Amino acid sequence: MLKFFRQIRKHLVEQNKVRKYILYAVGETLLVVIGILIALQVNNWNENRKLEKVSDQTLQSLEEEINEARSNLKEIIAFNERISELSRDFLSGELPMDSLEKDPSQIFLLTTYASSTLNFAITEQELSSERTILGRQRLNEKLRISLQDYLRMGDLVDLLSNFWNNEVLPYFIEKKMMVVYNRFLKDEPINIEDIQQIxxxxxxxxxxxxxxxMNYQFLFFLKKLDKDLEEALVLIREEEND
Known part of the structure; x- marks a missing residue:
């Protein structure tokens, strides 16, 4: 092809057709420019296709990660709701003695809580990257809010843990309840007489x-996190269906 163009240029110069030569040179330059632009366009299209493929894989991974987190959250919420209801009944005097006689271990549930470390590795990785999940702004924002909820939840877990270690545990040690408490942890039988003194x-x-x-506040953030993750899943499924 280049040899063909050179022959044309030589022929025009030899015939002293300067005007035609200039027009031809401009045309040849335009062809080269157009060829470069087409090549760039094809390259950009290929890159975009690769990014879309990566993004689809990322969306699937995010969906799996969020579903796993929500599954763990539901268990934590259910356990803490049980504790919260039990402690409300105890504080209001509505926890019947026969209930405690049947299951004295309930008394130790009143000062405990359930928590779990959730895995948001993919979410954190995507939000920290420049791609930000290919510009999906609504999804990015919802994921950021979810991570903020999780961090706040972690702060409350620290407060609960510090309270238990600094207040509840010393109290059980003072009252010589640790042997009984260990039986509670091992799910071994406890007699009502063992906990009667406290x-x-x-x-x-x-x-x-x-x-x-504290558990009331903890439940609030647990449920808010679960709601935000549910909304993030809706956005992910909308993107997958586009």
């Missing part, structure tokens, strides 16, 4: 009340 003690009631208050 049931009506003011300090224990105060510990339950404090735990209940």
């Amino acid at each position: 049931i009506n003690e003011d300090k224990f009631v105060n510990l339950v009340a404090t735990t209940n208050s």
Whole structure:
């Protein structure tokens, strides 16, 4: 092809057809420019196709990660709701003694809580990258909000953990309840007499009340995180169906 063009140029020069030569040279330059632009366009199209493929894979991975997180959240929420309901009944005097006689281990649930470390590795990776999931702004924003919820939830877990270690545990040690508490952890039988000394003690009631208050806030963030993750899943499925 280049040899063909050179022959044409030589022929025009030899015939002293300067005007035609200039027009031809301009035309040849335009052809080269057009060829380069077409090559760039094809290259961009190929790159975009690769990015779309990566993005689709990312969306699938995000969906799996969020579904797993929500599955863990539902278990944590259910357990903490049970604790919250039990402690409300205890504090209001509506926890019947026969219920405690049947299951004295309930008394230790009143000062505990459930938490879990959730995996958001893919979410964090995508939000920290420049691609930001190929510009999906609504999804990016919802994922950022979800991570903020998770961080706030972590702060409350730290508060609950510190309270249990600094207040509840020393109380059980002081009351010589650790042997009984260990039986509770191992799901071994506990007699009502083993926990009778602390049931009506003011300090224990105060510990339950404090735990209940903190657990109420914890449940709020657990449910908010679950709701935000649910909304993120809706956005992911909308993107997958486009």
